[in-house]
Amino acid sequence: MNFDLSKEHLMLQEMYRKFTENEVKPLAEEIDEEERFPVETVEKLARYGFLGIPFPKEYGGAGADNLAYAMAVEELSKACGTTGVIVSAHTSLCAAPIYEWGTEEQKQQYLVPLAKGEKLGAFGLTEPNAGTDAAGQQTRAVLEGDHYVLNGSKIFITNASNADVFIIMAMTDKAQGTRGISAFIVEREFPGFSVGKKEKKMGIRGSATCELIMEDCIVPKENLLGKEGQGFKIAMKTLDGGRIGIASQALGLAQGSLDETVKYVKERKQFGRSIAKFQNTQFQLADMDTRTEAARLLVYKAARAKDAKVPYSKEAAMAKLFAAEAAMEVTTKAVQLHGGYGYTREYGVERMMRDAKITEIYEGTSEVQRMVISASLLK
Amino acid sequence: MNIVVCIKQVPDTNEVKLDPKTGTLIRDGVPSIINPDDKAGLEAALVLKDKFDAKVTVLTMGPPQADKALREALAMGADEAILLTDRKFAGADTWATSMTLASAIRKLDYDLIIAGRQAIDGDTAQVGPQIAEKLGLPQVSYVKELDRDGEHLFITREFEDRAHKIKVKMPCLITTLAELNAPRYMSVEGIMDAYREKEIVTWTRDDIEIDEEALGLKGSPTRVKKSFTKAVKAPGKKYDVDAAQAAQIILDNLKEKYII
Numbered sequence: 270m271n272f273d274l275s276k277e278h279l280m281l282q283e284m285y286r287k288f289t290e291n292e293v294k295p296l297a298e299e300i301d302e303e304e305r306f307p308v309e310t311v312e313k314l315a316r317y318g319f320l321g322i323p324f325p326k327e328y329g330g331a332g333a334d335n336l337a338y339a340m341a342v343e344e345l346s347k348a349c350g351t352t353g354v355i356v357s358a359h360t361s362l363c364a365a366p367i368y369e370w371g372t373e374e375q376k377q378q379y380l381v382p383l384a385k386g387e388k389l390g391a392f393g394l395t396e397p398n399a400g401t402d403a404a405g406q407q408t409r410a411v412l413e414g415d416h417y418v419l420n421g422s423k424i425f426i427t428n429a430s431n432a433d434v435f436i437i438m439a440m441t442d443k444a445q446g447t448r449g450i451s452a453f454i455v456e457r458e459f460p461g462f463s464v465g466k467k468e469k470k471m472g473i474r475g476s477a478t479c480e481l482i483m484e485d486c487i488v489p490k491e492n493l494l495g496k497e498g499q500g501f502k503i504a505m506k507t508l509d510g511g512r513i514g515i516a517s518q519a520l521g522l523a524q525g526s527l528d529e530t531v532k533y534v535k536e537r538k539q540f541g542r543s544i545a546k547f548q549n550t551q552f553q554l555a556d557m558d559t560r561t562e563a564a565r566l567l568v569y570k571a572a573r574a575k576d577a578k579v580p581y582s583k584e585a586a587m588a589k590l591f592a593a594e595a596a597m598e599v600t601t602k603a604v605q606l607h608g609g610y611g612y613t614r615e616y617g618v619e620r621m622m623r624d625a626k627i628t629e630i631y632e633g634t635s636e637v638q639r640m641v642i643s644a645s646l647l648k
Numbered sequence: 649m650n651i652v653v654c655i656k657q658v659p660d661t662n663e664v665k666l667d668p669k670t671g672t673l674i675r676d677g678v679p680s681i682i683n684p685d686d687k688a689g690l691e692a693a694l695v696l697k698d699k700f701d702a703k704v705t706v707l708t709m710g711p712p713q714a715d716k717a718l719r720e721a722l723a724m725g726a727d728e729a730i731l732l733t734d735r736k737f738a739g740a741d742t743w744a745t746s747m748t749l750a751s752a753i754r755k756l757d758y759d760l761i762i763a764g765r766q767a768i769d770g771d772t773a774q775v776g777p778q779i780a781e782k783l784g785l786p787q788v789s790y791v792k793e794l795d796r797d798g799e800h801l802f803i804t805r806e807f808e809d810r811a812h813k814i815k816v817k818m819p820c821l822i823t824t825l826a827e828l829n830a831p832r833y834m835s836v837e838g839i840m841d842a843y844r845e846k847e848i849v850t851w852t853r854d855d856i857e858i859d860e861e862a863l864g865l866k867g868s869p870t871r872v873k874k875s876f877t878k879a880v881k882a883p884g885k886k887y888d889v890d891a892a893q894a895a896q897i898i899l900d901n902l903k904e905k906y907i908i
Contacts, residue, residue: 277840331836
């Protein structure tokens with residue numbers, strides 16, 4: 270058993286860190302404050318290969334693996350949870366299902382520009398009445414000759430404001446229940462497709478989370494992803510992979526807030542000495558570090574399992590459950606150790622705490638992760 | 649167009665520890681980077697490659713760990729990397745280093761050789777110019793701006809108080825300043841290629857034609873008596889005066905500092 274990173278992973282980590290320090294961190298506060306999607310960062314992410322990390326080069330990717338991808342989301346999220354989720358949603362929820370389920374033509378047409386970062390991706394499953402109960406899809410797709418006609422709406426769609434390509438779930442046969450759901454590759458420019466209102470959120474405020482509206486939206490027949498009726502399976506498998514990305518985001522937020530706290534407690538003086546000298550501070554830091562490192566091991570293990578092409582659904586659920594809760598706990602302690610300053614927007618840890626909360630909710634709530642994990646025990 | 653970029657792996661700090669006996673560097677335990685002036689040289693080469701489709705070969709002389717600096721150069725976009733490594737090269741001063749590097753470069757096709765102005769761990773600024781001398785090439789040091797037209801380079805050569813605009817015909821050697829550009833990051837794909845697809849070519853003493861006596865400590869006429877961190881130099885003061893007044897000002901200043 271080997272816990273060491275390979276030389277290429279170490280060099281990737283070094284590059285991710287430098288990039289994050291110079292290109293991501295300086296914008297984190299501003300894009301949160303202004304609720305602005307960081308278009309300029311996305312261009313740079315594309316240039317250096319962040320938007321196609323785990324995909325083979327023949328499909329425009331960087332030819333790296335899921336561990337390299339998880340580490341990228343982790344490092345970006347250390348400074349900015351928004352940037353982390355932009356990469357995660359694009360990679361795991363849009364490019365990955367095309368890579369795993371798409372035809373060769375679909376891969377050439379959509380995966381290549383997505384992996385190169387020429388196009389940005391998003392994923393639409395959630396509806397106003399279909400959240401955790403994803404089977405309750407009301408969006409319909411009806412085949413009419415050489416195209417499907419989609420009607421319905423999706424909510425809480427990450428990257429929606431700027432995405433060019435969307436993976437959309439819709440019912441093709443209501444009578445079949447979950448087996449009546451199909452997946453489609455939908456372009457922003459398709460007739461009848463539009464992006465609706467943008468949510469005002471607690472955290473990840475630079476990430477544009479919007480509604481999608483399909484009114485007689487025309488989708489060519491060849492844009493069906495997988496087969497008719499495979500949509501639910503595709504969505505669930507896609508979310509398994511997505512959980513590694515979100516777990517990495519949570520891990521990054523935990524580590525980022527811990528790093529800020531270590532710096533702060535050494536500088537901050539009370540009662541004539543730095544607060545790092547107090548045992549309470551030391552014990553809190555020890556707990557924060559231990560939780561973060563345990564999360565890292567679970568996240569890397571899940572990524573490794575996906576790379577090894579063995580089942581990783583439970584590993585991804587554990588990684589996301591644990592990392593999300595660790596992120597919430599560690600960022601909350603980070604704010605506490607920063608005291609009154611931590612509650613202000615000056616130090617960034619309150620932003621990380623706000624960002625952390627969503628990791629317990631999206632791409633399967635912590636309760637859903639517990640269902641997935643326990644189901645594997647009780648089957 | 650073939651470009652050879654000479655780089656050096658240096659400790660990521662100006663706080664260099666030295667072996668008190670030999671006066672050479674102790675590299676253990678200090679994170680290593682590509683010397684900043686050299687990295688600007690590499691970026692300059694990569695910009696020329698982007699514009700004119702050049703082949704960029706990076707060359708370094710160093711211990712086997714210098715492999716990492718070469719991988720980084722490959723990950724930024726260099727095409728080939730050569731590591732000159734041999735125990736016999738150890739302890740080389742700038743003379744022996746430039747002799748060794750020049751011997752290696754003789755084996756390569758080149759139109760342009762780029763070296764960083766100077767290394768942050770030695771600050772000599774001698775290796776680049778010495779390579780040019782040994783290869784009998786024209787050289788332009790302290791390059792702050794660079795462009796190419798056909799077989800000529802158009803260069804701004806930076807001085808403390810002025811600059812030269814120079815047109816130079818290739819083949820030639822230039823030394824670059826960190827201020828020349830902002831080096832690109834490594835790319836994800838570049839890093840994967842650097843480890844999985846590209847190879848570092850290793851040359852030892854036997855791969856180059858050079859006199860045994862010219863190598864390493866033996867081939868180094870320099871003896872380091874003492875190393876120290878350079879004090880920050882205050883900006884100079886300019887006087888627009890005649891000779892007599894100038895002499896008086898110098899006199900007063902020297903007296904003020906108790907030099908005379």
